[in-house]
Amino acid sequence: MTAQILAKQTDPHGVGLAQHEIESRLTDMLAETLRIAPAEIDVSRPLPHYGLDSIDAVTLAGDLEDWLNVELPSTLLWDYPTVEGIASYLGEALRAQPAQTAHAPQDSQGIDDDLLDHLDDLEPGQIDALLDELIP
Amino acid sequence: MQTLKQYRAAEALERQLGDPLNDANTLSFKNAMSWDEAEAFPQPAVDLLYRLGVNHHYVPASYGGRFTSYEEFQSLARSVARRDLATAVTFSTLVWSTLVWVGGDEQQKRRMAKTLRWTKEALCLAYSEEHHGADLIANECRAEKTAQGWRLNGEKWPINRATRSGGMAVLAKTGRERDSRSLSLFMVDKLDLDPAAYTNLPRVKTYGLRGCDISGVRFDNCQIPERSLIGDVGQGLELALRAFQVTRTLCAGLSLGVADTALRSTLDFALNRKLYGGTVFDIPNARRMLGEAFIDILICDCMATAAVRGLHVSTEQFSVWSAVAKYFVPATLERTVQELSVVLGARHFMRERHQHGIFQKMLRDGAVVGLFDGSSQVNLHALGLQLRHTTKARRNAGPDTARDERLATIFDLGRVLPSFDGRRLDLFSRGRDDVMQGFASALEHLHGLDSGTEVDGVVLGHLLRLTDEAMQALLALDALLDGPQGRALNPQSSQLFTYAKQYCVLHGAATCLHMWLYNRARLDGYFAAGEWLALALQRLLGQLRPQPDTLPNAYHEHAAERLKHLHDHQKLFSIVPLQLAPSHSNEEEKHHDRANTR
Structure with missing residues (x-):
């Protein structure tokens, strides 16, 4: 599965978040679901080892969608069952498609123009992502 | 008021099955009770449903079947269930073909359509294991890759129609980890199997559905062909x-x-x-x-x-x-x-x-x-x-x-x-x-x-x-x-x-x-x-x-x-009270209907 966001929200959050920031937020969400301390979660250990079952994992993908305001595959956590795996997937997906997720119905050229028009309103992370996109 | 189009098939089936209070009908309450008392498989009822072509409703029209909508499909199942739930539950194991319609490839779909339409080979859903219930990831039945396909080992129990089926949808471990991608799904055709490599487990006595074949199966180094795999390796639970x-x-x-x-x-x-x-x-x-x-x-x-x-x-x-x-x-x-x-x-x-x-x-x-x-x-x-x-x-x-x-x-x-x-x-x-x-x-x-x-x-x-x-x-x-x-x-x-x-x-x-x-x-x-x-x-x-x-x-x-x-007025208790079988037995009417269905 290539890292991609399925969807078409108008305002994705978290674009340009560093890997460690995503990991840290993920760890907190997991700790809350699993009722354990965040410190107990090893980012490289598969989540089923912490008692996260298949359906919980699907729901957690939904929580990630809410947090990032993007649409993700329901089985994301099945395919990337560790915190670092999920974070790297999300980082890549958000970097790869910030423009598309921001303005899905338009074509990509139009999107870039639109974003450039609003450069002043963008967060530093979004600017970084945009630069990544424009300068391959 | 004219019956809505989607309920006409159920009304026709009602006429064909006849009044369950008429002892002469195959799917009568009298017969349903005698199968139950004898803990006998409702074979005559299953045969009748095949004769009436109900199996064709499990196959999408694009594969030559008569499935049009789940609304029509459900109305047919309801007509059978109101006569004998054991028969309904036995016949409706054909619904596990859904796995193939949803996740199978073109060839698998064609093969399934052929099986359902032209044979009386039934299906069963072999997911459960004695020690794991709904905890599917804990399953122990395992499929290992071989040169010719896959090799199954393990038991499935209790499974409705395990013994009396030609096809089994088997969920088996293909991964080592205890995770959501460790299971794969196989549609196993018993005709492909070495009879020495699988055993039917005895029927279990149950509180209800006493005529049903609720049994199990054990695989011992049972070789199955590559084409049995539905979807991808690891996609079993998802499907x-x-x-x-x-x-x-x-x-x-x-x-x-x-x-x-x-x-x-x-x-x-x-x-x-x-x-x-x-x-x-x-x-x-x-x-x-x-x-x-x-x-x-x-x-x-x-x-x-x-x-x-x-x-x-x-x-x-x-x-x-x-x-x-x-x-x-x-x-x-x-x-x-x-x-x-x-x-x-x-x-x-x-x-x-x-x-x-x-x-x-x-x-x-x-x-x-x-x-x-x-x-x-x-x-x-x-x-x-x-x-x-x-x-x-x-x-x-x-x-x-x-x-x-x-x-x-x-x-x-x-x-x-x-x-x-x-x-x-x-x-x-x-x-x-x-x-x-x-x-x-x-x-x-x-x-x-x-x-x-x-x-x-x-x-x-x-x-x-x-x-x-x-x-x-x-x-x-x-x-x-x-x-x-x-x-x-x-x-x-x-x-x-x-x-x-x-x-x-x-x-x-x-x-x-x-x-x-x-x-x-x-x-x-x-x-x-x-x-x-x-x-x-x-x-x-x-x-x-x-x-x-x-x-x-x-x-x-x-x-x-x-x-x-x-x-x-012999109408279904429903917001759409379709006409049930008339309470008198009129042989001429029945023959007329039968002639018109195929």
Whole structure:
């Protein structure tokens, strides 16, 4: 599965978040679901080892969608069952498609123009992502 | 009134199967009881269903079959279930072909179509293992890659139709880890197997469904060909859960068939039994109980019908919707049948006499529907976990013309459904639930109705009051789920199960309201008058907290009269009361029908 966001929200959050920031937020969400301390979660250990079952994992993908305001595959956590795996997937997906997720119905050229028009309103992370996109 | 097109196949099947009270018919109560008593497999009934071509309804039209919609499909299953649930459950294992329609490749689909249409090879669902129940990831049955395909080792038990099937959908471990990608799905054809490499496990004695082949299978280094694998390696659980969204939804039809017979049989007794100078039906409390059972059936009928239609339209939402239908309908109707046993009195305890003792068989057999395909608890858990998301999505949902259009397609029974597309089934609905998101606009619609001309003013007043109460209850549930207490809920918390049950009740209220609003002009006068809806809403709200009866006694009386009318005219207890088999046996008519079906 290539890292991609399925969807078409108008305002994705978290674009340009560093890997460690995503990991840290993920760890907190997991700790809350699993009722354990965040410190107990090893980012490289598969989540089923912490008692996260298949359906919980699907729901957690939904929580990630809410947090990032993007649409993700329901089985994301099945395919990337560790915190670092999920974070790297999300980082890549958000970097790869910030423009598309921001303005899905338009074509990509139009999107870039639109974003450039609003450069002043963008967060530093979004600017970084945009630069990544424009300068391959 | 002309029967809606999607119900004509069920009416034809009714005529072909004949009156279950006529002992000469294959699917008679007498035969169903004698198979049950002898713990005998209902082979004559299965043979008859094949002769009538019911197997063709399991194959999509694009593969040469007669499947058109799940609405039609469910109505056929209901006709069989009302005669004998053991037969219905035995024959309906063909529905596991859903796994291939949803996840198989072109060749697998063609092969499945051929098997279902031209052979009598049945299927079975080999998921369960003795020590692991619903915990599928803990399964031990393993498939190992070989040069020619795969090698199976392990046991599956208890499996309906394990011994008497030609094909088995086997979920087996292909990964070492205990994770969601460690299972793969195989459609195993027994003809491909070395008979020495698998063993049928003995039948288990059961409380209900005593004629069913509930047994198991053991594989010992059993070689299966490469083409058995459905989907990709590691996709087994995903496919299993997606197909369950279809089959769980269909379970509602089985419960409705059982409840129809339980009520019809009890009513038959109540109308004929003379007591205290009148009949049991003349006793106000008995009549009230019969009327309430009828209202329960109408509620579940609305939910089942909306859900099977919804499968074609709001397919992505079935992680929520299938759980609602699979929990609510079997649980409600099981209780309804239990309550009817009070009216039937001593006869409900007899395995003979009144209609050959069919009531106690329906009571026992019906109890299985809440168990299989994911138990009530499994469904409430799956629903409970999604409630935070449905609450949030509903809060953020404004007016949405696409949703209004979907609701119109689902609920207006005169609309033609789009083809079902199983690829759209998703494990997570992202909070979407059209029925509930459309509840507020349905209330607006209700408020806009003209009292007096469009609907009786008193009825409308009750409907406005009761639907408002339902909306308040929904907002209160939202507040609980959204508040600090709700957010802190453990995924395994028993409170979450309670909330999920309440959500189902409110889903029922919204469903009945939508159904009425969209079909007032289409269905008959009793449906249009709306008294039944007021009774249904009151009955649903009573499941949330005790309700005083605030409705005119006449509504209850009219419900009982309507019930008697449907009974006297051999009509299904339903919002769409299709014509059941006539209570006399007319051989000429039967021959005529048979000649016309193929």
